Amino acid sequence: MRIDVPDTAAMEAFGRQLGGTLRAGDLVVLTGPLGAGKTTLTRGVGEGLGVRGPVQSPTFVLARTHPSVVGGPPLVHVDAYRLDSAELLDDLDIDFAHAVVGVEWGAGLLDDVAESWIDVVIERDEGTGTSRLPAAADAEFLGADEPRRLEVRGHGPRWAGSAFAAAQ
Numbered sequence: 401m402r403i404d405v406p407d408t409a410a411m412e413a414f415g416r417q418l419g420g421t422l423r424a425g426d427l428v429v430l431t432g433p434l435g436a437g438k439t440t441l442t443r444g445v446g447e448g449l450g451v452r453g454p455v456q457s458p459t460f461v462l463a464r465t466h467p468s469v470v471g472g473p474p475l476v477h478v479d480a481y482r483l484d485s486a487e488l489l490d491d492l493d494i495d496f497a498h499a500v501v502g503v504e505w506g507a508g509l510l511d512d513v514a515e516s517w518i519d520v521v522i523e524r525d526e527g528t529g530t531s532r533l534p535a536a537a538d539a540e541f542l543g544a545d546e547p548r549r550l551e552v553r554g555h556g557p558r559w560a561g562s563a564f565a566a567a568q
């Protein structure tokens with residue numbers, strides 16, 4: 401499923417909508433370059449689930465658990481940027497069965513963990529040229545709204561037949 405996301409608010413709104421459909425045991429793998437909107441989407445997922453915020457970029461921690469404020473599952477938010485192996489991810493001892501888990505930079509690290517998961521690939525519009533700006537200007541630009549495109553694919557039995565089901 402492809403989705404156009406015009407701005408930050410729309411990314412959060414999509415996350416909220418997705419979060420509203422998730423339950424314990426669900427896994428979302430977020431892929432996209434730095435500043436793509438992975439954390440922004442995860443913040444929306446947290447809102448949709450009703451967990452305690454703030455969901456923000458985990459700078460020093462690799463995983464942060466956000467407990468539910470509505471009696472639902474917690475959100476475990478993982479930034480796997482510095483994790484280069486499935487073994488290191490395994491060391492985090494995440495309780496996948498009882499949480500909703502969102503993993504930034506997790507593509508390829510979770511193949512043995514779950515039989516079902518959702519892949520979200522976020523693309524920035526290359527045409528805007530922000531990636532070609534010098535670093536300082538780029539930082540200024542990061543907050544500015546610009547369109548993103550999402551490719552959302554649900555894999556495995558959990559998502560078979562759903563709107564997110566991956567095309568075979």
Ligand SMILES: Nc1ncnc2c1ncn2[C@@H]1O[C@H](COP(=O)(O)OP(=O)(O)O)[C@@H](O)[C@H]1O
Nearest residue numbers: 407408411434435436437438439440544545546
């Ligand atoms: N369409 C959009 N979707 C998501 N974020 C956007 C969008 N347009 C601009 N932004 C901005 O881009 C930045 C994305 O940051 P973040 O979510 O932390 O990215 P990542 O976690 O992928 O590195 C935020 O400052 C956000 O406000």
Ligand SMILES: [Mg+2]
Nearest residue numbers: 438439457504
């Ligand atoms: Mg992030």
